Amino acid sequence: MTNGAENLQKGEMLAALKPFRPVAYYDKHLDAIRVQIADCSIFEDRRNKLISIYLPNHADGKLADIVGFSIKGVRYLLNKLQWPHDGAIQLAGFLDALVKEYPTESMLMVADFYRQLGDSAPAEVKYQEAA
Amino acid sequence: MVAQIEHNGEQLLVADALLPVSAGRPPVGQFAIRTSDLKAYVERGQGTAIAQLYEIVLPGLILSTHIFRGLNRPLYCDGSVDGDKKKLIYTRRPRFDVDLRRGHSPGDYTIVRREPPPGRTYIVIVSPNERHREAYPMVDAWIEHWNWVEEDRGLLGAPVDWIGRYEVRLHSNPTALVGIDGAAT
Numbered sequence: 415m416t417n418g419a420e421n422l423q424k425g426e427m428l429a430a431l432k433p434f435r436p437v438a439y440y441d442k443h444l445d446a447i448r449v450q451i452a453d454c455s456i457f458e459d460r461r462n463k464l465i466s467i468y469l470p471n472h473a474d475g476k477l478a479d480i481v482g483f484s485i486k487g488v489r490y491l492l493n494k495l496q497w498p499h500d501g502a503i504q505l506a507g508f509l510d511a512l513v514k515e516y517p518t519e520s521m522l523m524v525a526d527f528y529r530q531l532g533d534s535a536p537a538e539v540k541y542q543e544a545a
Numbered sequence: 546m547v548a549q550i551e552h553n554g555e556q557l558l559v560a561d562a563l564l565p566v567s568a569g570r571p572p573v574g575q576f577a578i579r580t581s582d583l584k585a586y587v588e589r590g591q592g593t594a595i596a597q598l599y600e601i602v603l604p605g606l607i608l609s610t611h612i613f614r615g616l617n618r619p620l621y622c623d624g625s626v627d628g629d630k631k632k633l634i635y636t637r638r639p640r641f642d643v644d645l646r647r648g649h650s651p652g653d654y655t656i657v658r659r660e661p662p663p664g665r666t667y668i669v670i671v672s673p674n675e676r677h678r679e680a681y682p683m684v685d686a687w688i689e690h691w692n693w694v695e696e697d698r699g700l701l702g703a704p705v706d707w708i709g710r711y712e713v714r715l716h717s718n719p720t721a722l723v724g725i726d727g728a729a730t
Contacts, residue, residue, distance in 0.1 A: 420556045421556075428654050435590065
């Protein structure tokens with residue numbers, strides 16, 4: 415590393431860490447929406463091609479059963495739902511539409527989990543395709 | 546080896562990893578994580594994911610038990626509608642997990658080692674460096690996602706239903722392959 419260059423080492427990255435808040439974001443590399451409400455070690459429970467549920471790996475008695483979820487194949491789903499491919503995706507509306515199109519137990523579980531987050535639920539994600 | 550390198554004025558975090566080959570012992574290549582991706586985790590406050598990156602992912606790629614290719618799901622990535630077919634999935638069962646405990650002030654944290662969760666294995670998903678090879682010739686693949694998933698009870702260290710979720714198994718460490726008599730094949 416050269417003098418004055420940005421330091422990517424573990425200590426530097428963790429020292430710069432922002433406070434965690436429930437977060438929703440679009441993972442452009444894996445074309446997925448990820449919603450996470452706790453900063454913990456996560457077990458990704460794959461329910462089907464489109465849905466994974468996030469569960470905490472270590473039951474410390476403080477965390478909710480479900481700590482998030484991911485919706486995979488977002489571009490495909492936007493096509494299927496005939497939604498626009500730019501700008502923000504409103505999660506409540508997106509989940510409502512998905513429940514109607516794919517009324518599976520996992521989809522209902524995700525929609526129910528999101529609804530129960532109430533005011534703490536992240537409202538939208540910025541959709542951006544990989545460059 | 547895990548290292549920070551500078552290339553064209555940009556900093557990259559790189560780690561040694563096995564490269565998938567059809568036969569024989571896999572050669573060692575270099576995988577990197579984009580600085581912008583790393584910073585996004587920092588901005589979102591995902592400290593445990595960052596701790597796992599440094600403690601499990603980067604030093605562990607070279608120790609991977611299995612390498613798969615192709616996600617069996619609809620995926621659009623990097624300008625390609627076949628993005629799902631190009632992904633490589635590295636899996637192994639680490640000897641520990643890590644959590645991040647935060648103190649009351651910024652920068653006050655402790656990385657805590659935990660027992661690995663039973664019945665689970667660790668996956669790292671990467672993209673082969675194809676489109677950006679000219680700009681980053683030393684990078685063989687980009688690290689994109691990592692997490693614990695359910696372990697397959699037949700193929701130790703592999704995710705459950707690996708046949709259904711991935712297109713092909715490219716490599717397995719022979720010690721992970723157990724015959725029906727329970728002996729390594």
